Amino acid sequence: MDMQSINTFLSTTLSELAVKIAAAIAMWIVGRWLIGKVVAGMQAAMNRNNVDPTLTKYLGSIVAIALNIALVIGILGYFGIQTTSFAAMLAGAGVAIGAAWSGMLGNFAAGAFMLVLRPFKVGDFVQVGGITGTVHELGLFGTTLVTPDNVMTLVGNGKIFGDTIMNYSARPSRRVERTAQLAGSVDPLEAVALFKAEIAKIPNVLAEPAPEISVLDMNLVGPVIAVRPYCHTDHYWQVYFETNEAILRVAKAAGWAAPTPTTILKQA
Secondary structure: OOHHHHHHHHHHHHHHHHHHHHHHHHHHHHHHHHHHHHHHHHHHHHHHOOOOHHHHHHHHHHHHHHHHHHHHHHHHHHOOOOHHHHHHHHHHHHHHHHHHOHHHHHHHHHHHHHHHHOOOOOOOEEEEOOEEEEEEEEOOOEEEEEOOOOOEEEEEHHHHHOOOOEEOOOOOOEEOOEEEEOOOOOOHHHHHHHHHHHHOOOOOOOOOOOOEEEEEEEOOOOEEEEEEOEEOHHHHHHHHHHHHHHHHHHHHHHOOOOOOOOOOOOOO
């Protein structure tokens, strides 16, 4: 084979390869754009039909991954690579990766179960996996929360599903738990009446269920009053702090003595 033939062969081969590479790049760009449009269209249709945002994002992620895998296989097929062999290799790699990443697969399975059982949704205020915050996103492998101090926190779905889930937004109202330690000289029944009147003035405290204010306990210092107003979850901290302020206002206005521990001396 002379040099002219070699040059002709190389130029032809390189030209064809360059065309295929350019076509593959174009297929990847157009394919990714179409996948984005398909996923966005699907999610928009689900939103129009008032489908839960958690389910919308979860299914959108699954569809995007599946379409991207199909796009890669299609591009490889364009280059003449046997996709059946690639699929077998991908399956084998999946088994190996699954063995190594069993925890990740566990998170994926837990996410699927949570999607079915629906213990919470996007926007709910929850306590999961030892973290308290507002659900920002339910992903394939983890759930993203925004904590009250505005920190984005990712918790693995496996940890969430294997632990206690507390959904503070599931009910229409939530009870604020506060107590007031009084001195022994204070009349507890008078204190209950004064607390009831003052708590009723706090904005966003619900009239139904009515605030629960009663004598909770008695100790060596004096009576302990339970002050438990109800409110919507969105107003919890506002009512919590204003309840503390109301207790202090009542004590100051009534002129009650500060509660002081009593020491009991035993005769020898």
